[in-house]
Amino acid sequence: MAVHHRHRDSPDTTGEFRRLAELPDGAERRLLREELIRAWLPMANRLAHRYRNRGETLEDLRQVAAVGLIAAVDRYDPAVGKAFESFAVPTIAGEIKRHFRDRMWSVHVPRRVQNLRNVVRAACAEMASEGALPSPARIAAHTGLTEEEVRQGSEALFGFSPLSIDAAVAVGRREVLLRDVLGAEDDAYERIVDREAARYGIRRLPERERRVLYLRFFAGMTQSAIAAELGVSQMHVSRILSDSCRRINAAATRESGD
Numbered sequence: 001m002a003v004h005h006r007h008r009d010s011p012d013t014t015g016e017f018r019r020l021a022e023l024p025d026g027a028e029r030r031l032l033r034e035e036l037i038r039a040w041l042p043m044a045n046r047l048a049h050r051y052r053n054r055g056e057t058l059e060d061l062r063q064v065a066a067v068g069l070i071a072a073v074d075r076y077d078p079a080v081g082k083a084f085e086s087f088a089v090p091t092i093a094g095e096i097k098r099h100f101r102d103r104m105w106s107v108h109v110p111r112r113v114q115n116l117r118n119v120v121r122a123a124c125a126e127m128a129s130e131g132a133l134p135s136p137a138r139i140a141a142h143t144g145l146t147e148e149e150v151r152q153g154s155e156a157l158f159g160f161s162p163l164s165i166d167a168a169v170a171v172g173r174r175e176v177l178l179r180d181v182l183g184a185e186d187d188a189y190e191r192i193v194d195r196e197a198a199r200y201g202i203r204r205l206p207e208r209e210r211r212v213l214y215l216r217f218f219a220g221m222t223q224s225a226i227a228a229e230l231g232v233s234q235m236h237v238s239r240i241l242s243d244s245c246r247r248i249n250a251a252a253t254r255e256s257g258d
Contacts, residue, residue, distance in 0.1 A: 010085045011039045017078040036073050037066075040088065044069040047092050054100065061096060068095030116153030119143050201251030209244045216241060 016036055023029040048065035052058050072088035123143045124134040136150045145153070202210060208230075215221045215229070216237075223241070227234040 010043050013039055013084065014078065017076060017084060021078055033073060037070060040069055040073070040084070041066065043085065043088070044092055047089065048096065051096050051100070056100070061099075064096050064099045065092050068092035071095065113152050116145065116149050118153075119145065120150055120153035197252040198248050201248030204251060205244055205247065209240055212237060212240045213244055 013036055016032060016039075020029065020032050020036065023032065044065040045062050048058065048061040051061055068091050069088060072084070072091040075091070076084055076087050078084075120139060120143070123139050127134045127138065127142060136147050136154070139145070139150045139154075140147045143150070202213065205213070212226060212230070215226045216223070221229075223234050223237045227237045230237070
């Protein structure tokens, strides 16, 4: 039978867990539960310390580890015969890993790609320690992944923290600042709401009025050119435009409920 070796921060609480399992809900059980959590908290802090320097503060990691410890205390069954530490360690570690997986990604990454990231990162570290150049082809051969999966995992290595807009990025053979290659805001976005609001009123206009609007605002024709094409005066075209715009605005106002 395997012998479980306790760490210095792993107290012998076998008797307390047996008593906890036998006690009914009440003040005495709650007090014993809290004592067990406090007794094992140093062990949870030790596990949290393993995950430091990964983009999360140690204090937050300790809080997450404490949540995992509480879950382990509540789910542990001493009748199974397994030592509490052997049961609690994977429970706490799993809680910490879920925290990184679900809370720490600055860019949403599917879980499958997150797993690829972990495989690629481990392979890169192992190959680098052996003096091998971790190229995509070699990583694929080392891990059994395809080169496309290696590419996805490599890109996800940066999912925890986004690049600063002042970071240098390669564009062809030169380096530029990321902010210089980002797209600019499209002024047309501001006109989307206005266009949608006008759509209802335009549809209710007679065909001739819609044509005048099209020629003026979409085809870019002058009022004089429109008048010549329709065989009317420029003043008449001006009245059509004014009246049509007024009716469109009124229809948009009614439609919005203002």
